[in-house]
Amino acid sequence: AQSVTQLDSHVSVSEGTPVLLRCNYSSSYSPSLFWYVQHPNKGLQLLLKYTSAATLVKGINGFEAEFKKSETSFHLTKPSAHMSDAAEYFCVVTPGYSSASKIIFGSGTRLSIRP
Amino acid sequence: DTAVSQTPKYLVTQMGNDKSIKCEQNLGHDTMYWYKQDSKKFLKIMFSYNNKELIINETVPNRFSPKSPDKAHLNLHINSLELGDSAVYFCASSQKRPGQGYEQYFGPGTRLTVT
Numbered sequence: 530a531q532s533v534t535q536l537d538s539h540v541s542v543s544e545g546t547p548v549l550l551r552c553n554y555s556s557s558y559s560p561s562l563f564w565y566v567q568h569p570n571k572g573l574q575l576l577l578k579y580t581s582a583a584t585l586v587k588g589i590n591g592f593e594a595e596f597k598k599s600e601t602s603f604h605l606t607k608p609s610a611h612m613s614d615a616a617e618y619f620c621v622v623t624p625g626y627s628s629a630s631k632i633i634f635g636s637g638t639r640l641s642i643r644p
Numbered sequence: 645d646t647a648v649s650q651t652p653k654y655l656v657t658q659m660g661n662d663k664s665i666k667c668e669q670n671l672g673h674d675t676m677y678w679y680k681q682d683s684k685k686f687l688k689i690m691f692s693y694n695n696k697e698l699i700i701n702e703t704v705p706n707r708f709s710p711k712s713p714d715k716a717h718l719n720l721h722i723n724s725l726e727l728g729d730s731a732v733y734f735c736a737s738s739q740k741r742p743g744q745g746y747e748q749y750f751g752p753g754t755r756l757t758v759t
Binding site for chain 1: 688746
């Protein structure tokens with residue numbers, strides 16, 4: 530069985546400070562992990578993905594995430610927040626090798642940026 | 645060109661009516677999905693089609709019926725609309741590659757309001 534837990538429903542940081550959005554997962558398979566961003570009144574956009582290659586993954590807009598199997602985590606980070614980063618972020622786990630299309634979304638983390 | 649498109653963008657209707665939402669993708673993907681996002685931003689998968697074949701059918705009322713005339717289109721028909729159906733509905737598509745999981749591309753969403 531698979532599951533994903535986003536540990537914070539809301540994170541607020543000041544512009545220019547680091548961002549950390551936490552995600553823990555469980556999976557019976559070797560998982561593929563994704564982070565998506567949803568800006569207000571928009572669809573979801575892929576930020577980055579882990580698919581069993583490099584454990585440190587770089588994405589768009591300066592975001593990166595590290596896959597840590599021992600901690601079953603895939604936390605999203607950015608060194609310096611920008612006002613345009615304010616959005617909802619979703620961590621997603623999918624089976625890497627299973628033929629079943631079972632995709633699990635986290636409950637989302639709302640990121641607010643203070644001027 | 646828009647990769648995944650949905651129509652309409654907004655839909656306001658009364659209880660008891662029947663309505664449809666259309667989705668089209670021009671990415672050549674073989675899998676398409678419908679998601680429901682509630683007011684708390686929680687995303688729930690409803691259906692998934694692979695090459696016009698239904699592969700995921702989550703616990704969704706029978707009033708919801710997906711139809712896939714070809715692998716580029718997945719429509720959602722809703723009968724006897726209820727207040728609780730008010731939400732944003734997202735269409736998505738993906739193309740599974742070995743070891744790559746299911747990277748999804750999302751449409752802009754359809755905001756359904758039932759009065």
